[in-house]
Amino acid sequence: MAMVLAVPAALLAQDGTSPPQLMRGDVSGTVGWSNANRSEFADYNRWRSQAAFSLAGGWYWTDHHATRIELAATTKEHVYTPEPYVFPGNPVIYVSTQRHFATRRLGVVQHYQFRRNEWVHPFVGVGVDAVWDRVSSEQDPVYAYDPVTRQPRLIRSAVNLGERTSVSARGVLTAGVKAYLARKAFVLTDLRVGVGRRRVEDAQWRFGIGADF
Numbered sequence: 759m760a761m762v763l764a765v766p767a768a769l770l771a772q773d774g775t776s777p778p779q780l781m782r783g784d785v786s787g788t789v790g791w792s793n794a795n796r797s798e799f800a801d802y803n804r805w806r807s808q809a810a811f812s813l814a815g816g817w818y819w820t821d822h823h824a825t826r827i828e829l830a831a832t833t834k835e836h837v838y839t840p841e842p843y844v845f846p847g848n849p850v851i852y853v854s855t856q857r858h859f860a861t862r863r864l865g866v867v868q869h870y871q872f873r874r875n876e877w878v879h880p881f882v883g884v885g886v887d888a889v890w891d892r893v894s895s896e897q898d899p900v901y902a903y904d905p906v907t908r909q910p911r912l913i914r915s916a917v918n919l920g921e922r923t924s925v926s927a928r929g930v931l932t933a934g935v936k937a938y939l940a941r942k943a944f945v946l947t948d949l950r951v952g953v954g955r956r957r958v959e960d961a962q963w964r965f966g967i968g969a970d971f
Contacts, residue, residue: 786968
């Protein structure tokens with residue numbers, strides 16, 4: 759917002775007799791904060807924070823309607839969960855499992871803006887994402903108490919459980935504000951929510967810059 763308020767007063771002047779020509783397309787990039795729902799791994803602290811990045815291009819069909827295609831990714835985050843391990847002659851042992859996860863996505867979103875491409879205007883959007891969710895897992899070594907030596911004894915070394923990638927489709931809801939710094943340069947901020955079949959999968963708050971062409 760500081761960037762927006764710093765725009766010279768001359769840029770605020772609008773020609774009341776003829777609205778500015780509509781730009782046909784734009785490109786933009788964003789960085790932001792993503793909060794992902796990982797309740798399948800954790801019983802508590804289910805929402806995990808990650809940095810998010812995106813590149814997008816849009817095409818304006820009318821003064822108010824635009825279709826945007828977006829490539830996005832998040833940084834890798836991890837979560838620890840306890841899992842039971844049964845060793846003969848010993849009570850159930852809970853082993854710490856560490857899972858690392860990151861996502862890549864390709865999205866198509868239909869935007870509606872409430873004003874023409876001028877100064878400041880809000881927008882909303884709805885669309886769909888194809889999401890590649892990559893998860894790798896590792897389990898810590900397993901120790902058991904040895905009553906003879908009265909010392910912990912290693913009964914299983916650390917295990918790498920490998921990596922898996924799943925692909926899914928998610929609905930997208932977004933709302934934000936776009937503000938021009940010059941005739942073809944703008945800044946934007948938006949809130950973007952991904953919705954799965956039974957739950958909200960992630961929420962992102964993003965900031966970016968872009969240009970019209």
